[in-house]
Amino acid sequence: xxxxxxxxxxxxxxxxxxxxxxxxxxxxxxxxxxxxxxxxxxxxxxxxxxxxxxxxxxxxxxxxxxxxxxxxxxxxxxxxxxxxxxxxxxxxxxxxxxxxxxxxxxxxxxxxxxxxxxxxxxxxxxxxxxxxxxxxxxxxxxxxxxxxxxxxxxxxx
Amino acid sequence: xxxxxxxxxxxxxxxxxxxxxxxxxxxxxxxxxxxxxxxxxxxxxxxxxxxxxxxxxxxxxxxxxxxxxxxxxxxxxxxxxxxxxxxxxxxxxxxxxxxxxx
Numbered sequence: 001x002x003x004x005x006x007x008x009x010x011x012x013x014x015x016x017x018x019x020x021x022x023x024x025x026x027x028x029x030x031x032x033x034x035x036x037x038x039x040x041x042x043x044x045x046x047x048x049x050x051x052x053x054x055x056x057x058x059x060x061x062x063x064x065x066x067x068x069x070x071x072x073x074x075x076x077x078x079x080x081x082x083x084x085x086x087x088x089x090x091x092x093x094x095x096x097x098x099x100x101x102x103x104x105x106x107x108x109x110x111x112x113x114x115x116x117x118x119x120x121x122x123x124x125x126x127x128x129x130x131x132x133x134x135x136x137x138x139x140x141x142x143x144x145x146x147x148x149x150x151x152x153x154x155x156x157x
Numbered sequence: 158x159x160x161x162x163x164x165x166x167x168x169x170x171x172x173x174x175x176x177x178x179x180x181x182x183x184x185x186x187x188x189x190x191x192x193x194x195x196x197x198x199x200x201x202x203x204x205x206x207x208x209x210x211x212x213x214x215x216x217x218x219x220x221x222x223x224x225x226x227x228x229x230x231x232x233x234x235x236x237x238x239x240x241x242x243x244x245x246x247x248x249x250x251x252x253x254x255x256x257x258x259x
Contacts, residue, residue: 056177057176057177057180059176061176061207061208061211062207062208063208065208067176069176094180094207112171112172112173112175112216112217113173113216115172115175116172116173116174116175116214116215116216117214119175119176119211119214120211120212120213120214122211123208123209123211123212124212126208127208127209127212
């Protein structure tokens with residue numbers, strides 16, 4: 001699976017303003033609402049579900065990366081967005097570091113395979129330090145889009 | 158000579174090795190001194206790294222090779238294969254179930 005299969009480019013956030021876990025999740029979900037990927041009416045419920053998943057264990061998997069996610073019946077295909085925070089956000093990460101790179105995913109309840117393939121793609125690309133560094137240094141949504149496209153074309157792995 | 162122990166394990170839980178199982182595996186492996194690798198289709202990764210485990214994208218039914226090298230290899234293989242055998246304590250309705258558990 002490639003980034004272009006599930007990342008909604010219109011919702012990419014190159015400069016996240018939030019400084020807390022809940023607010024950064026809300027900011028990313030709002031971006032998906034604005035881009036038309038999820039309905040305004042489902043916003044609250046999706047944020048709540050993602051926060052609930054975080055309570056089971058942080059999705060901050062180290063290296064300044066977090067993948068907050070949930071299943072939700074309102075989506076019929078996996079949809080995700082990318083956000084970059086230049087200062088980083090406290091996210092109770094496994095390695096205790098602040099998180100700068102966010103990949104937020106909302107998937108239909110009955111498609112575990114797609115969710116796994118998205119995680120596989122994200123983790124494989126983020127293991128590459130150059131990709132990680134370039135992403136953290138991105139200033140605009142266009143920069144991020146271009147990086148994701150290069151990653152899709154096996155530029156980094 | 159270092160002890161190397163291998164075991165083939167199968168992913169039985171319906172959701173596959175997503176983030177929570179990967180977290181459980183890396184934490185469990187981290188408790189042992191030995192090196193632990195997981196291999197899938199010739200790709201071998203460090204079981205102590207959650208990010209590496211996620212790169213496997215292992216779905217239900219996938220067979221993986223566990224390989225531990227070091228003095229506590231036996232204990233590590235036992236502990237890790239138990240997680241697989243118990244399906245990472247996950248059932249199809251586990252999220253709903255945990256909500257109502259006391």
